Amino acid sequence: MPFPVLSPPLLAALAERGYAEPTSVQNAVLQPETLGRDLLVSAQTGSGKTVAYGVAMAAEILGDLERLPPPGMPLALVVAPTRELAMQVQTELAWLYARAGGRVVVCVGGVDPVSERRALAQGAHIVVGTPGRLRDHLERGQLRPAAMKVVVLDEADEMLDLGFREDLEAILETTPSSRRTLLFSATVPRAIAALAKGYQRDAMRIAASGEGDQHGDxxxxxxxxxxxxxxxxxxxxxxxxxxxxxxxxxxxxxxxxxxxxxxxxxxxxxxxxxxxxxxxxxxxxxxxxxxxxxxxxxxxxxxxxxxxxxxxxxxxxxxxxxxxxxxxxxxxxxxxxxxxxxxxxxxxxxxxxxxxxxxxxxxxxxxxxxxxxAESIHAKDGERIVANAIGMLAEEPDAEDLALGKTLLEGRSPEALAALLVHVMRAPLPAPEELAGIDERPAPRDRDNAARPAAHQGPPQEAVEGIWFRMNLGRNQNADPRWVLPFLCRRGHVTREEIGRIRIMERETRFEVASYAAERFFHAAGRPGEDDAHITIEPAEPVRAAGPVAAAPPRRSPPTRGPRPQR
Known part of the structure; x- marks a missing residue:
């Protein structure tokens, strides 16, 4: 369905940008019943709402004209929560109104206010900005609101989340009471509804199709x-x-x-x-x-x-x-x-x-x-490398490249050259990481409420000759055997079979390492990576069978070998 009736310069700008038909929110704000009314619009992010309010305000600032008068006091004001969004809105409205001679000025924090003051003094049809900077220009008399016919609040819910309520209210109270107010928000929580009730007149509520539904893309x-x-x-x-x-x-x-x-x-x-x-x-x-x-x-x-x-x-x-x-x-x-x-x-x-x-x-x-x-990433790499190489081979080589290719083939097999190409294409790729597997089954707990990893398959616990260690994470920091066991194996360079009993207590976790692997484990576990430097591991007293023990004080110089476990 084509766009509803718009002035020729806007239709030409939309066609030039490839807008063959409006999105649901753009179509909704252009229906006859919306003309001249305040609007409270909720629409999914990325649904084309900038163009939606750009065309919706055209009736007030352009009317039946094909060209705007010379810029003076702004006719429309758009308030956005962040500098990036404000600058993007300025870019969008600039091309939309370019054929109509529109001048769009942006005012945002972090930019020299003197240059903004000069831009405002030269006149504008539309001003776009962030709440704090716009309020500042209004209070200093550099942004004159007397001619404003439309005020748009873009992503109003985010502006309230960021604490801009006072700035927004000051802006709305400074602009003419006869203005048309368009409020756009991804969601309409109670705070947005209250803002609309206080500063809009009989606002028409528009929920663009898809609101509340999952974004299909x-x-x-x-x-x-x-x-x-x-x-x-x-x-x-x-x-x-x-x-x-x-x-x-x-x-x-x-x-x-x-x-x-x-x-x-x-x-x-x-x-x-x-x-x-x-x-x-x-x-x-x-x-x-x-x-x-x-x-x-x-x-x-x-x-x-x-x-x-x-x-x-x-x-x-x-x-x-x-x-x-x-x-x-x-x-x-x-x-x-x-x-x-x-x-x-x-x-x-x-x-x-x-x-x-x-x-x-x-x-x-x-x-x-x-x-x-890592395995799935290597497989994906293979698919991409093959696809890219096939694409490269589809191009006709020039004579010089062909001659060099023949030279490389002398004394080498095509397979060796293909393998070299794969190596060259793979070399710049960052190495994938080895991750601990996640076992989603609930982990059983023994008599003393200490968790035992379900995935651990080793000799009977009575047969383990082990050294006890302690780690400074317990139930208070969500220690769980489903990640503790693979973490200990990775950190300490041991296998699952070399980890014995694991006791997760309130503020620490104690665990057993096979005696023949304890020294290797201790040296490796003492060299944490950047993402686990906050986790300390040291030898500990054995856990008593009667139940969990209280956390022992940390040792400054732990021995390389702890006491033998309780049998």
Missing amino acids: IDYQALLIAPHEVERAVVNALRYYDSRSTLVFCTTRAAVNRLHANLVERGFAAVALSGELSQAERTRAMQGLRDGRARVCVATDVAARGIDLPDLALVIHAELPKDPETLLHRSGRTGRAGRKGISAMMVPHNRRRSAERLLLAARLKATWMPAPT
């Missing part, structure tokens, strides 16, 4: 992992899916910086986005993603709000979102404009119930699976 996946292997699992997900652009979410700036550093060290072209960066640094990071110099962006929720990357096919939640709205906003960075995307949540198995509750609250269904293994 996003494949939601929940990847079960061991709690200590989040970073390794992120590495494997990046390698397995091999997206041209990926957004990885962490909850804190410290986690962003750490994961970013580890990914760069492993050979990924990655950038970081967090609130501590200057606008210039953020702009450089985003430009690196857009021009392909970087393929991975590690970001906090605040820093990544409003990011729109055309080729973003993968979102990874390295840490679980705090609420369903955050999950939807994060995931909505992919699956945009009809493109397919994957939203992969890293779920430590001890937080599976939290993840299930989160998905239920967000009304999403996810496919549960283990994180990609």
Whole structure:
């Protein structure tokens, strides 16, 4: 279905950009009954809402004209939660109104306010900005609201989450009461409904088709992992899916910086986005993603709000979102404009119930699976290498290349040259990580409430000659035999058969290592990696059969061999 009636310059701009027909939200805001009314619109992220309110405001700022008058006091104001989103909105509205002679000015924090003041003094038809900077310009008299006919609040729920309620109210109270107010939000919680009631007049509620339904272009996946292997699992997900652009979410700036550093060290072209960066640094990071110099962006929720990357096919939640709205906003960075995307949540198995509750609250269904293994990544690499090589061979070689190829074949088999090509194509790829397997069966517990790994298959416990060790994680930090056993094997360079009894107590875990492997285990376990440096392991007294023992004080200089276990 083509766009409803619009002025010729807007229709020409839409056609030039390939908009043959409107999305559901664009069609909904252009129905005859919406004309001139305040609108409260909820729509999925990536549904084309910027163009939706761009065409919706045309009746007020353009009317039947084919060209806008010279720029003066702004006719429309768009408020967005972040600098990135505001600048993207400015770009979208600029091409939409270019043929009508529209001038769109952006005002955001982190940019020289003097240059913005000059731009406003030169006149504008539409002003786009962040709440704090717009309020500042209004209070200083640099942004004059008298001629404003439309005010748009974009991603209003995020602006309230970020604490901009006071700024938004100040902006709405400063602009003319006769204005038309368009409020766009991914969700409509109670706070948004209250804002709409207070600052809109008889607003028409529009729920674009699909609201409350799962985004059809996003494949939601929940990847079960061991709690200590989040970073390794992120590495494997990046390698397995091999997206041209990926957004990885962490909850804190410290986690962003750490994961970013580890990914760069492993050979990924990655950038970081967090609130501590200057606008210039953020702009450089985003430009690196857009021009392909970087393929991975590690970001906090605040820093990544409003990011729109055309080729973003993968979102990874390295840490679980705090609420369903955050999950939807994060995931909505992919699956945009009809493109397919994957939203992969890293779920430590001890937080599976939290993840299930989160998905239920967000009304999403996810496919549960283990994180990609090194073996599956090698298999994927093989498929991609073969496909790429076949594509390269389809090109006709020039005479010089053909001559060099014949020289290389002298005294060598075609198989050897093909193997060399595979080696060269595989060499730049970051190495996948070996992950501990997750056994989803419930682990049995013995008489003294100490867990025994279900997957452990070794000699009878009475036959184990072992040395007892202790680890500074217990039930208070979700220690569980399903990840403790593989962790001990990896950290201590031992096999499952060389680990005996495991006793998980409130604040520590005690476990037995075969006596012949104890010294090797102790030396290896004393050299932790970056992601498990907070876990300390040292020799301990044997566990008494009567029940769990209290945590013993840490030893500064542990012996290389502990006492023999209770038999």
